Amino acid sequence: MEPDRDTREVIALLDRALTDSGLSQADFAVALGTSASRLSTYRSGRTRPTAVFCVRALRVASALAAARSSRLMSAPETAKAIRHAMGDEDRAWRMLLQGRDHLSLLLDQQDGCPGAWEAAPPSTGSPGFDVLLAALARREFDRAGVEPPAWCEAERLPLPWVPEHPFLDPDEVIAATPDDLKRLNVFVPARDLLTA
Known part of the structure; x- marks a missing residue:
């Protein structure tokens, strides 16, 4: 079954956050305090993450990208x-x-x-x-x-x-x-x- 529009947007948001983080999916999951399998279910649309999780994923990914561009270690x-x-x-x-x-x-x-x-x-x-x-x-x-x-x-x-x-x-x-x-x-x- 094809995910609905909101679910597709959440998937895109998490995919973008993962890319921006510069981490593997497993390491990004650890960074967010969840498991790689749970993050995978969010990214596939099988499970919907909370709004708090999505906001945190964007914030952490953005901060990781900024630190990387400043050549500062995370x-x-x-x-x-x-x-x-x-x-x-x-x-x-x-x-x-x-x-x-x-x-x-x-x-x-x-x-x-x-x-x-x-x-x-x-x-x-x-x-x-x-x-x-x-x-x-x-x-x-x-x-x-x-x-x-x-x-x-x-x-x-x-x-x-x-x-x-x-x-x-x-x-x-x-x-x-x-x-x-x-x-x-x-x-x-x-x-x-x-x-x-």
Whole structure:
């Protein structure tokens, strides 16, 4: 059965949002807080999304496109860059901090609305980096007085994550870790989080 006119317009809207986002359908679904299969049913017209979902899809896609054109990393791009750098630990850390610094720039712009970081990131492939990315993003949102998106509510890791450090032994790393990270079972010295 052919979708009705309104459904066709919703499909076109979501298709345009997906294209504008620059993400795969699976990553765009994660960014919007839904599953790839659910987004697929919306894009096929089998299920109708809410108006709120459509507005969010357009807003997030537009923000992702704007960040990309400004050459600023979004949360999804930061997570993917960390994942791709996993064979090179130093590069993974640089990608994490560079993404965090780009969020800070977006928050400091006049509108203070970093929609590219409203988009939830896919997993980095490392639970430790996933939690640390969420925690650092939350810090930036809090610093700017902007309500953080839901994905910044990181859950405590079941086991301590103490990445190998070139100069400090694990006890020194733990002692030098900020309290907010300790509560998440993530142990990284504060000085290592200063700049990319």
